[in-house]
Amino acid sequence: MTSSDTTTGTAPAIEPSQGDPEIYRATGDWTLQHATRLLALIETAPDKLKDIDGRDIGRLDSTGAMLMSRFAVKTGLGLATVEVAPQYSSLVESVREICETPQHQRKRDLGFRRMLERLGFSVEDYAKEILALIGFGGLWLQTLVKTLANPSRIRLTSTVHHMEQVGLDAVPLVLLLSFMVGAVIAFLGATTLKEFGAEVFVVELVGIAFLREFGVLLTAILLAGRTASAFTAQIGAMQTGEEIDAIRTLGLDPIELLVMPRLFALIIMLPLLTFLAMMAGLLGGLAVCAGSLGMSPEMYFTRLHEGIEIRHFWTGISKAPIFAIVIGLIGCLEGFQTQGTAESVGERTTSSVVQTISLVILLDAAAALFFMEMDW
Numbered sequence: 603m604t605s606s607d608t609t610t611g612t613a614p615a616i617e618p619s620q621g622d623p624e625i626y627r628a629t630g631d632w633t634l635q636h637a638t639r640l641l642a643l644i645e646t647a648p649d650k651l652k653d654i655d656g657r658d659i660g661r662l663d664s665t666g667a668m669l670m671s672r673f674a675v676k677t678g679l680g681l682a683t684v685e686v687a688p689q690y691s692s693l694v695e696s697v698r699e700i701c702e703t704p705q706h707q708r709k710r711d712l713g714f715r716r717m718l719e720r721l722g723f724s725v726e727d728y729a730k731e732i733l734a735l736i737g738f739g740g741l742w743l744q745t746l747v748k749t750l751a752n753p754s755r756i757r758l759t760s761t762v763h764h765m766e767q768v769g770l771d772a773v774p775l776v777l778l779l780s781f782m783v784g785a786v787i788a789f790l791g792a793t794t795l796k797e798f799g800a801e802v803f804v805v806e807l808v809g810i811a812f813l814r815e816f817g818v819l820l821t822a823i824l825l826a827g828r829t830a831s832a833f834t835a836q837i838g839a840m841q842t843g844e845e846i847d848a849i850r851t852l853g854l855d856p857i858e859l860l861v862m863p864r865l866f867a868l869i870i871m872l873p874l875l876t877f878l879a880m881m882a883g884l885l886g887g888l889a890v891c892a893g894s895l896g897m898s899p900e901m902y903f904t905r906l907h908e909g910i911e912i913r914h915f916w917t918g919i920s921k922a923p924i925f926a927i928v929i930g931l932i933g934c935l936e937g938f939q940t941q942g943t944a945e946s947v948g949e950r951t952t953s954s955v956v957q958t959i960s961l962v963i964l965l966d967a968a969a970a971l972f973f974m975e976m977d978w
């Protein structure tokens with residue numbers, strides 16, 4: 603075969619078979635290169651045929667399959683009746699679904715079945731994420747045991763650096779929002795309790811609410827949006843730049859190098875930030891009580907001292923390390939799951955924030971029910 607023959611290939615043809623003139627046999631190369639010839643064959647196609655045999659087609663591409671569909675439809679058949687070589691069957695089926703399916707049947711299903719389908723995919727995806735989080739948590743615990751067994755492997759410099767980013771930089775935001783939320787709770791409580799002449803119990807309302815729930819929950823949600831996203835973006839950028847592969851090539855453990863300092867920083871700083879949030883919330887309640895109810899600061903702190911038990915504080919602060927572990931694990935895990943593109947970094951960052959906030963709220967609700975049943 604000459605180079606010219608290789609370039610042009612075999613010209614397509616479709617002719618009556620020897621056994622039955624109403625059964626046509628297609629030969630040659632049905633490709634884009636011969637589109638002009640194929641269009642001419644379609645023009646001369648008969649109005650009716652019994653069958654089309656395409657097993658002897660040498661080469662077939664999407665253009666050839668589309669034009670074969672036109673030929674078959676013109677003869678009263680369809681591409682489903684055309685038998686081709688096995689290697690082209692999937693191509694023919696795909697082209698048939700596009701070319702011969704009515705437009706109204708190809709419209710996207712936005713009804714109940716589509717909703718169930720999306721719900722099923724979401725449930726499956728969440729289940730995989732939970733399993734991945736459990737596995738990643740086990741890997742972190744294994745690395746933690748190795749690190750604590752050899753304290754010299756703890757990276758203090760990196761841990762202190764992340765403590766500054768996670769904790770110190772977040773202090774103004776935590777204080778401001780906690781103070782405002784405490785003021786809002788006190789104002790709403792005073793407005794409601796005023797109808798019963800019980801405004802003085804606003805102190806207990808603000809104290810118990812912030813010591814048990816709002817202090818740790820607000821802090822965790824703020825760090826979920828601020829810190830978990832930062833962890834995901836940082837590790838995701840390293841994954842995109844193949845820096846994590848380089849770390850493994852150097853014989854280092856990415857969990858020990860990247861995850862442990864971040865988790866240590868969160869476990870240390872989240873309880874401290876929670877304490878500051880509790881104090882800021884109580885001061886917000888004091889501002890409303892002093893400004894709207896005419897309650898002196900001495901009376902406010904006296905009622906706090908006499909009416910609030912220390913167990914409420916320990917109940918709230920005990921949840922901080924758990925939330926810290928959840929925030930750190932999800933943020934780091936989503937970073938490691940980045941696929942290597944900027945779009946993937948953005949998607950994983952969003953996913954880490956949503957997952958972290960959702961899981962923190964669910965855990966807080968479960969803990970509240972548990973402590974209530976235990977009467978703690």
